[in-house]
Amino acid sequence: MQNLTDVLASSSTPETLQSVLTVTTDTCIAISDALKQGSLAGILGMAGNENVQGEEQKKLDVISNDMLKDALSACPAVRAIASEEEDYIVPANTSGEYFIAFDPLDGSSNIDINAMVGTIFSIYRQTGDSPAVEEDFLIPGKEQVAAGYVLYGPSTMLVLTTGEGVNMFTYDPTKKVFTLTHEQVKVSQETQEFAINMSNQRFWSDNMQNYVNDLVQGSEGPREKNFNMRWVAAMVGDVHRILCRGGIFIYPWDNKDPSKAGKLRLMYEANPMAMLLEQAGGKAHTHTQRILDIQPEAIHQRVAVILGAANEVDKCLSY
Ligand SMILES: O=P(O)(O)OC[C@H]1O[C@](O)(COP(=O)(O)O)[C@@H](O)[C@@H]1O
Ligand SMILES: [Mg+2]
Numbered sequence: 446m447q448n449l450t451d452v453l454a455s456s457s458t459p460e461t462l463q464s465v466l467t468v469t470t471d472t473c474i475a476i477s478d479a480l481k482q483g484s485l486a487g488i489l490g491m492a493g494n495e496n497v498q499g500e501e502q503k504k505l506d507v508i509s510n511d512m513l514k515d516a517l518s519a520c521p522a523v524r525a526i527a528s529e530e531e532d533y534i535v536p537a538n539t540s541g542e543y544f545i546a547f548d549p550l551d552g553s554s555n556i557d558i559n560a561m562v563g564t565i566f567s568i569y570r571q572t573g574d575s576p577a578v579e580e581d582f583l584i585p586g587k588e589q590v591a592a593g594y595v596l597y598g599p600s601t602m603l604v605l606t607t608g609e610g611v612n613m614f615t616y617d618p619t620k621k622v623f624t625l626t627h628e629q630v631k632v633s634q635e636t637q638e639f640a641i642n643m644s645n646q647r648f649w650s651d652n653m654q655n656y657v658n659d660l661v662q663g664s665e666g667p668r669e670k671n672f673n674m675r676w677v678a679a680m681v682g683d684v685h686r687i688l689c690r691g692g693i694f695i696y697p698w699d700n701k702d703p704s705k706a707g708k709l710r711l712m713y714e715a716n717p718m719a720m721l722l723e724q725a726g727g728k729a730h731t732h733t734q735r736i737l738d739i740q741p742e743a744i745h746q747r748v749a750v751i752l753g754a755a756n757e758v759d760k761c762l763s764y
């Protein structure tokens with residue numbers, strides 16, 4: 446079976462980009478090893494700080510952020526880094542060719558219950574003669590040259606696109622490599638499952654309430670079929686399920702906090718997942734536009750997210 450290095454070497458991925466992906470995925474293996482140790486490694490619990498978005502950081506948010514930041518800063522091909530857990534961009538090597546944005550640990554609230562978490566990353570090509578500044582990083586998601594995530598579940602999996610479809614790799618701890626296990630994944634067009642945090646229902650728009658009400662009415666409602674609901678509380682887990690067996694994931698606009706356009710972050714969560722979904726034949730939108738077309742205004746910008754099987758995303762948008 447082919448491993449990640451073979452797959453990248455036989456693709457049109459430039460060697461410099463391969464080096465960024467290798468450093469990223471090697472660091473994710475180290476994060477996976479740390480997670481496996483759990484309480485034994487003293488890495489669970491709160492870090493005692495807040496990130497720039499006012500969220501309390503867990504120790505593992507900080508540890509995984511530092512691991513990725515240190516490894517990627519030392520990679521000559523990396524020009525700058527942006528992270529959900531860093532206030533500002535971190536310039537790395539002026540002669541580097543790539544920007545990498547990441548959510549070092551997605552699904553932080555799952556850490557202490559030993560449930561699914563992941564690392565999400567998004568890579569852009571951007572060169573310049575002087576150290577990178579934040580404005581250089583404000584590139585629409587359609588310009589991504591690679592995106593993916595590593596899911597720390599019962600097995601550790603890498604899901605990757607370099608713009609030539611989506612491949613899934615399973616980490617083989619005996620050989621310490623990611624092995625290609627699911628080639629050219631396509632999102633099923635059949636939607637049986639939806640994922641949305643129903644506890645926010647009263648804050649949604651009327652249109653979103655109507656759409657979800659129609660799903661919940663099942664075979665007695667206008668959709669004339671039954672749906673099931675799933676919520677992993679880690680976007681990485683919900684998106685993985687959609688890539689594996691279809692469905693729709695929604696973190697909609699709501700009026701809970703008018704200063705926020707949504708909960709999820711454009712650069713660390715929405716853009717990389719949108720690229721994966723589109724490369725797998727699915728769709729990813731806000732309530733008003735294609736996510737990959739959004740011109741970012743700030744690195745920590747938030748957006749509404751509706752992604753999954755193309756037909757179902759269209760159906761949702763029709764409301
Ligand atoms: O608290 P909620 O509404 O269940 O939110 C869950 C969502 O928040 C997130 O956990 C945010 O990610 P972080 O853990 O990186 O902050 C998403 O992964 C997930 O979809
Ligand atoms: Mg996240």
Ligand SMILES: [Mg+2]
Nearest residue numbers: 529548550551
């Ligand atoms: Mg996070």
